[in-house]
Amino acid sequence: MTIWAIVPVKPLRRAKTRLADVLTSDQRYQLAEMMLRQVLAVLDSAPQITGTLVISRDPEALSIARDMGARTIQESSASDLNPALTRATEIIRVWGAGATLIIPADLPFVNVADIAAIAHQGRNGPCVVISKDLAGLGTNALLVRPPGLITYAYGEDSYTLHTEAAQRAGAAVYTYDSDSLMLDIDVPEDLVRYNQLVGNGEFTLLTRMLPDISISPSDMPTTGGNNG
Ligand SMILES: Nc1nc2c(ncn2[C@@H]2O[C@H](COP(=O)(O)OP(=O)(O)OP(=O)(O)O)[C@@H](O)[C@H]2O)c(=O)[nH]1
Numbered sequence: 001m002t003i004w005a006i007v008p009v010k011p012l013r014r015a016k017t018r019l020a021d022v023l024t025s026d027q028r029y030q031l032a033e034m035m036l037r038q039v040l041a042v043l044d045s046a047p048q049i050t051g052t053l054v055i056s057r058d059p060e061a062l063s064i065a066r067d068m069g070a071r072t073i074q075e076s077s078a079s080d081l082n083p084a085l086t087r088a089t090e091i092i093r094v095w096g097a098g099a100t101l102i103i104p105a106d107l108p109f110v111n112v113a114d115i116a117a118i119a120h121q122g123r124n125g126p127c128v129v130i131s132k133d134l135a136g137l138g139t140n141a142l143l144v145r146p147p148g149l150i151t152y153a154y155g156e157d158s159y160t161l162h163t164e165a166a167q168r169a170g171a172a173v174y175t176y177d178s179d180s181l182m183l184d185i186d187v188p189e190d191l192v193r194y195n196q197l198v199g200n201g202e203f204t205l206l207t208r209m210l211p212d213i214s215i216s217p218s219d220m221p222t223t224g225g226n227n228g
Pocket residue numbers: 008009010011014015016017018019055056057075079080081084103104105106186
């Protein structure tokens with residue numbers, strides 16, 4: 001059965017506000033664009049994904065999505081993340097999708113093995129497959145078979161809320177976690193944790209993605225967690 005990916009994208013020039021203490025607005029814009037392109041490239045190369053629908057208010061994000069082979073939907077200005085995802089899900093249901101995989105645009109390390117593993121776990125419905133964030137509170141990837149089975153509850157404690165919604169719907173609930181899927185880039189500590197994960201003092205993610213950036217570990221808080 002077909003799996004359509006949905007990628008929600010906030011206006012790129014207003015993204016990653018929680019990184020404002022350590023990145024300039026232009027650096028945040030560059031990071032948001034680079035992560036979006038990375039996520040779309042992985043979804044485009046994953047054989048289990050029939051197609052990707054990007055929903056955003058941002059014409060620039062929608063243009064990037066189209067250039068990378070994704071379908072797009074213009075989100076209304078008054079929208080928010082959960083209603084945007086609901087609207088996108090309604091569309092892929094019309095397209096006959098057997099399942100949807102929600103992948104946020106800020107998961108720079110998602111890879112095709114993650115997509116394959118989630119698709120395999122979620123091959124028989126009704127079910128959901130959820131990938132937690134590093135703090136274990138958020139939802140980094142979410143497969144829902146059939147689409148529309150549960151109401152989206154992204155935000156605080158979304159992992160628990162999505163799990164409970166699936167249980168109420170009588171669906172099987174699977175969890176798939178991997179280092180590559182667990183790290184969404186939200187807060188400065190995520191950059192520190194990324195650095196710890198790869199064991200390198202030079203913020204490889206940023207230096208690779210934003211070669212002109214000059215952040216050092218001493219610029220970062222050393223405790224706290226990804227609040228999902
Ligand atoms: N279409 C759409 N996507 C959204 C909206 N809010 C957040 N997103 C996307 O949902 C995913 C997770 O959101 P966040 O982690 O809050 O990303 P962010 O808004 O760039 O980061 P912050 O500004 O720090 O909250 C990212 O891919 C965002 O681009 C929204 O209102 N509409």
